[in-house]
Amino acid sequence: MTDRGISRREFAKSAVAIGGTAALAACLDRGTPDVPEGTDDIASLPARQHAWNDALATDDAGNPRMARHHVLLLLDYERDGRPTDGDRRQVEDALSTLEQAYEWSNDGLLFTLGYGPTYFDRFEANPAGVDVPEPKALAPFEDPEPDTPDALLHLASDHESVVLAAEEALKGTRKTVNDHEMSTTFEGVLSVADRRTGFVGTGLPAEKQDVDGIPDSEPVPEEAPLFMGFKSGFKGNQATEDRVTVDAGPFAGGATQHLSFIRLHLQQWYEQDSREQRVSKMFCPAHADEGKVEGVGENLGTDSAIEECPEDAVESGRREGVVGHSQKLSRAREDDSPTILRRDFDSTDGGEAGLHFLSLQQSIEDFVATREAMNGTDVAENSAVGQRTNNGILQYMTVERRGNYLLPPRNLRALPPADPA
Amino acid sequence: MNRRRFLASTGLAGASLVAGCGSFQSQSTRSPPLVENRPDATYRPTHVEGMGMAGMAQAGDYMVGLGYSFPHRFWTVTGTDTERVDIRDADSIHLMATVWDPETEMVLPISAGVAITIERDGETVDEKSPWPMISQSMGFHYGDNYELDGDGLYTVRVRVNAVSDRRLGAFAGRFDDAAETSVEFDFAQSALDELSYEAFSETQGERGAVDLMEMSMRPVSQTPVADELPGTLLGTKKGSDGVYAATWLSEADFLADGESYLAVSVRTPYNRVPLPMMSLDGTVETGGETVFDDALGAALHPDLGYHYGAVVETAESDPSVGVDVVAPSQTSRHEGYETAFLATPSFSF
Numbered sequence: 001m002t003d004r005g006i007s008r009r010e011f012a013k014s015a016v017a018i019g020g021t022a023a024l025a026a027c028l029d030r031g032t033p034d035v036p037e038g039t040d041d042i043a044s045l046p047a048r049q050h051a052w053n054d055a056l057a058t059d060d061a062g063n064p065r066m067a068r069h070h071v072l073l074l075l076d077y078e079r080d081g082r083p084t085d086g087d088r089r090q091v092e093d094a095l096s097t098l099e100q101a102y103e104w105s106n107d108g109l110l111f112t113l114g115y116g117p118t119y120f121d122r123f124e125a126n127p128a129g130v131d132v133p134e135p136k137a138l139a140p141f142e143d144p145e146p147d148t149p150d151a152l153l154h155l156a157s158d159h160e161s162v163v164l165a166a167e168e169a170l171k172g173t174r175k176t177v178n179d180h181e182m183s184t185t186f187e188g189v190l191s192v193a194d195r196r197t198g199f200v201g202t203g204l205p206a207e208k209q210d211v212d213g214i215p216d217s218e219p220v221p222e223e224a225p226l227f228m229g230f231k232s233g234f235k236g237n238q239a240t241e242d243r244v245t246v247d248a249g250p251f252a253g254g255a256t257q258h259l260s261f262i263r264l265h266l267q268q269w270y271e272q273d274s275r276e277q278r279v280s281k282m283f284c285p286a287h288a289d290e291g292k293v294e295g296v297g298e299n300l301g302t303d304s305a306i307e308e309c310p311e312d313a314v315e316s317g318r319r320e321g322v323v324g325h326s327q328k329l330s331r332a333r334e335d336d337s338p339t340i341l342r343r344d345f346d347s348t349d350g351g352e353a354g355l356h357f358l359s360l361q362q363s364i365e366d367f368v369a370t371r372e373a374m375n376g377t378d379v380a381e382n383s384a385v386g387q388r389t390n391n392g393i394l395q396y397m398t399v400e401r402r403g404n405y406l407l408p409p410r411n412l413r414a415l416p417p418a419d420p421a
Numbered sequence: 422m423n424r425r426r427f428l429a430s431t432g433l434a435g436a437s438l439v440a441g442c443g444s445f446q447s448q449s450t451r452s453p454p455l456v457e458n459r460p461d462a463t464y465r466p467t468h469v470e471g472m473g474m475a476g477m478a479q480a481g482d483y484m485v486g487l488g489y490s491f492p493h494r495f496w497t498v499t500g501t502d503t504e505r506v507d508i509r510d511a512d513s514i515h516l517m518a519t520v521w522d523p524e525t526e527m528v529l530p531i532s533a534g535v536a537i538t539i540e541r542d543g544e545t546v547d548e549k550s551p552w553p554m555i556s557q558s559m560g561f562h563y564g565d566n567y568e569l570d571g572d573g574l575y576t577v578r579v580r581v582n583a584v585s586d587r588r589l590g591a592f593a594g595r596f597d598d599a600a601e602t603s604v605e606f607d608f609a610q611s612a613l614d615e616l617s618y619e620a621f622s623e624t625q626g627e628r629g630a631v632d633l634m635e636m637s638m639r640p641v642s643q644t645p646v647a648d649e650l651p652g653t654l655l656g657t658k659k660g661s662d663g664v665y666a667a668t669w670l671s672e673a674d675f676l677a678d679g680e681s682y683l684a685v686s687v688r689t690p691y692n693r694v695p696l697p698m699m700s701l702d703g704t705v706e707t708g709g710e711t712v713f714d715d716a717l718g719a720a721l722h723p724d725l726g727y728h729y730g731a732v733v734e735t736a737e738s739d740p741s742v743g744v745d746v747v748a749p750s751q752t753s754r755h756e757g758y759e760t761a762f763l764a765t766p767s768f769s770f
Contacts (some may be wrong), residue, residue: 387533
C-alpha cells in the first residue's frame with residue numbers, strides 16, 4: 001500500500017493510468033530504472049518534434065517499435081490573449097530540462113507539444129501555411145465530442161516512471177527528473193484540462209485486459225501489442241516522417257496531429273468471430289483463406305502484404321461479403337505509400353478498453369481521406385457488406401472524441417505565434 | 422452453476438435433463454441439440470420461444486422496439502460461410518431491437534445498424550452493436566445475447582444510425598439522421614422464465630418455417646406479397662431457398678421521362694422476411710439491346726419495401742431481366758435459417 005491507498009493489485013494494472021505522485025512513488029519503490037541522460041546541446045536534437053523513428057528501438061523485423069507507455073496532457077494556456085515572451089521562455093525552459101534529463105529515445109523520453117484551433121483563436125488568425133480545422137465527425141455513424149484544449153502534450157517512454165516523473169515535474173509537484181533539477185515548470189502558464197494514458201507493446205494489453213469492453217475470458221493473446229490481438233504499425237503501412245512534415249511556410253518542419261479516443265467493444269470480436277473472420281476483417285479475406293497471418297502477425301515482417309489482397313476493395317467486398325480494414329486503408333495511399341504516421345496506443349482510462357488513435361500527417365486532410373477510406377461507405381453501397389457489419393473493424397469501435405493540432409518544429413514549440421514570420 | 426442458469430435449465434415442463442451432470446450447465450434445454458442433417462434450406466427449428474417486450478420509444482424519425490427472450494445460439498455470416506455463436510454462461514437474455522417507420526409501420530433494415538448500451542445505476546452493464554439478424558418468428562431485427570446483473574431496473578440506450586441506402590418515393594429525404602433514445606427495462610428472471618417455449622420434436626428439421634409472431638406493440642417485418650408489388654411483376658423465382666420477385670416500374674414519382682425502375686424484392690419463403698445486405702448484379706435487355714448492366718443497390722420505398730433496384734434508361738415496358746447474386750445476405754441467422762440463402766444463384770425474368 002502507498003500513502004494514497006493504492007493497492008498493489010490495482011497498481012500493477014495501472015500506475016500510469018492512476019498517475020500522480022503516489023503512483024510514481026510506488027512505481028519507483030519497485031525499482032528505479034537506469035535511464036540514460038539527455039543533452040545540453042539542443043542543436044544536437046532533431047529540428048522536428050515528431051522525429052522519433054531514429055530514436056525508437058526496432059523490432060526483429062526492423063519496424064520502429066513505439067515506446068511502451070504514454071501520457072497525453074490536454075493543456076489550457078492560463079493567460080487570456082496572446083502569450084508573453086516570459087511564458088514562452090518558461091515553457092521552453094521546462095521542456096529543455098526534460099531533454100537534459102532524459103535521452104531522446106524510447107529508453108529515455110520522447111515528447112511533442114502541439115496546439116489546437118482554440119489556441120490560435122487568440123491571434124484571430126489561422127496558423128500560417130497550415131490548416132488546423134476544428135474537429136468534426138468523420139463518419140455518418142459517429143458522433144464524437146470535440147476536444148478543444150489549447151495544447152496537447154504527448155509523453156512517451158518505455159519506463160512508466162519516466163512518463164509519470166516528467167508529468168509531475170511539469171506540473172510542479174516534483175523538483176527533479178532523472179537527478180536533474182527542474183529549472184522551471186508549466187505552473188501558472190499551462191494547466192491540465194484532461195489527462196489520458198495508454199500503452200502499446202507485447203504483453204501489456206494481455207496484462208491490462210480486465211476492463212469493460214473485453215470479455216472475462218481474457219482472450220487477448222500474451223504476444224499481442226494491442227487489444228485487438230494483431231500487430232500494427234508495420235513500416236510499410238506507415239507514412240515516413242518526411243511525408244508527414246509540413247514542407248513550406250513558417251511552420252516548415254512541423255506536422256499536423258490528430259487525436260481521437262476510440263472505445264473498443266471486443267466481446268463479439270473474440271467470442272463470436274472465428275480467427276478466420278478476424279483476419280478477414282482486420283486484413284482481408286484473401287489473407288484468411290491463405291492462412292497468411294500467424295499469431296499476432298509477427299510473421300508478416302515489415303508490411304501487412306496488402307498487395308496480396310484484391311486491390312479493388314469495392315468489387316472484392318461485393319463478391320466476398322466482407323472487406324478488410326487494411327484492404328480499405330490501402331486505398332488512401334499516394335505513390336503507393338500511406339499518408340499518415342500512426343502513433344496510437346491502447347488505453348484502460350475509465351476502466352474501459354480504448355484506443356488513443358494519434359496520427360501525424362502533413363495535412364489534416366490526409367487524415368480525413370484515410371478515415372474516409374476506412375469508413376468503407378463506398379464498399380457498403382450496392383454491396384452485401386454492411387456499413388459496419390463485415391466492414392473492417394467498424395463493428396467493434398465507437399469514436400468518442402476527436403481533436404486536431406499543429407505540432408510546430410522544435411524551435412517554435414513554446415506558445416508559438418500564429419504567423420512566426 | 423449459478424442460479425440464473427439453473428432456473429433456465431429446469432423451469433420447463435417436459436424439458437429433458439438427461440444429458441448428465443457434466444453437460445447440465447452448457448446444454449440448457451433452451452438450446453437442445455441441433456437437428457441432424459439440416460437441409461440447405463429454411464427448416465423448422467428445434468423449438469421456438471416467446472418474447473417479452475422490454476419497451477419501446479421514438480428516436481427521431483424512427484420507432485424502436487426492444488424485445489427479449491432467452492439467450493439464443495445464432496450464426497453470423499461472412500461471405501458464404503456461417504459461424505455459430507454459442508450461448509455463454511454469462512449471457513442473460515437475447516435482446517432484439519426492431520426499428521420501424523412510425524408512419525408506414527415498415528420495419529427498416531439500416532446498413533449502419535444500431536448500438537445498444539445497457540446501464541444500471543449509471544454504470545455500463547453491457548454494450549455492443551447487435552447484429553442485423555433474421556428469425557422465423559421475429560423477422561428482421563438487430564439481435565445479440567447480452568449480460569445483465571440480476572433482477573432490477575435497467576436503462577437500455579439505443580442509437581439508431583442514419584440510413585445510407587437509397588430512399589425512394591415518400592421515403593426520399595427521410596431517415597437522414599442518426600437518433601438516440603432510451604428505454605427503462607424492468608427485468609425479472611421470473612418473467613423471462615415464464616416466456617413460452619414450444620419444442621417441435623416431431624417436425625424439427627422439416628422444410629418449413631414457424632409463423633411470424635404478431636405483436637400489437639410492433640409491426641412485423643414482411644415484404645409485400647409479390648402480386649401486390651407496384652409495377653408489372655416480371656416473375657418470382659427461387660434460388661438457394663430465397664424468393665426473388667422482380668417488378669418493373671414504368672411510372673413512379675421518382676422517375677423522370679424515359680426512365681424505368683427495376684426492383685428485385687428478395688425474401689424468405691413462407692414468411693416473406695426481407696433478406697437485406699446482399700450484392701446483386703442486374704442486366705436489362707429491351708428489343709435485343711442491353712440497356713442496363715450494373716449493380717442493383719439496396720433501397721427503401723413505402724410500397725416496394727426493402728429491395729434491390731436501379732433506374733434504367735428506357736421507356737420500354739417488356740424487358741428481359743437477368744439477376745446475379747454476387748454475395749448472399751450477410752445478416753446473422755436464428756436457427757432454421759442458417760443453412761438457407763447462402764449460395765449465389767442467377768435468374769432470368
